[in-house]
């Protein structure tokens with residue numbers, strides 16, 4: 001029996017956690033939820049564990065339910081005692097790490113929450129497309145800010161971190177690979193490097209191409 005159970009879908013946000021579990025060599029059972037927007041039964045099933053019906057949802061070895069990818073990121077670093085992906089309190093990159101981790105989950109990730117299925121938030125049908133376009137444009141502005149902040153060769157500089165894992169996954173999504181390549185070359189290079197990293201390349205291969213750009 002695997003000590004961790006990860007609810008997810010290939011290419012979705014669960015990949016953030018799946019990559020980190022693989023990085024640390026932690027054994028996990030992956031349970032596919034089904035398409036959370038198209039399949040009501042999939043939503044209802046996951047909602048029994050996570051009332052928001054979002055992925056990643058992770059069951060810890062003691063049965064505790066963990067949600068929120070950033071919280072899981074910090075918890076896994078504590079659990080493993082490793083500073084590989086999360087700079088420790090005395091690390092000079094700690095402040096930048098925390099800033100950009102929270103920037104991603106507080107600013108970038110919600111643009112997908114609101115624009116993936118605008119009908120959940122916009123009752124007037126004719127307003128949904130312009131709403132989605134506005135939210136997607138805001139996301140592009142956020143990625144532009146991250147592009148300016150990226151140091152290279154990894155986001156924080158010489159040191160790889162979980163921010164790079166996020167970039168490897170987020171750049172699989174809207175606005176799509178060609179937009180990222182044209183407008184955010186540094187983020188694109190970081191994403192390519194983490195996806196090719198021998199420690200996690202297999203997990204990225206399982207998740208790459210699975211998520212429709214169109215979501």
Ligand SMILES: N[C@@H](CCC(=O)N[C@@H](CS)C(=O)NCC(=O)O)C(=O)O
Pocket residue numbers: 012013014036052053054055056067068069070105109113
């Ligand atoms: N704040 C959450 C966001 C998770 C999230 O939005 N995941 C998406 C998949 S990429 C999801 O489950 N969407 C379904 C929904 O919003 O109903 C986190 O950081 O883990």
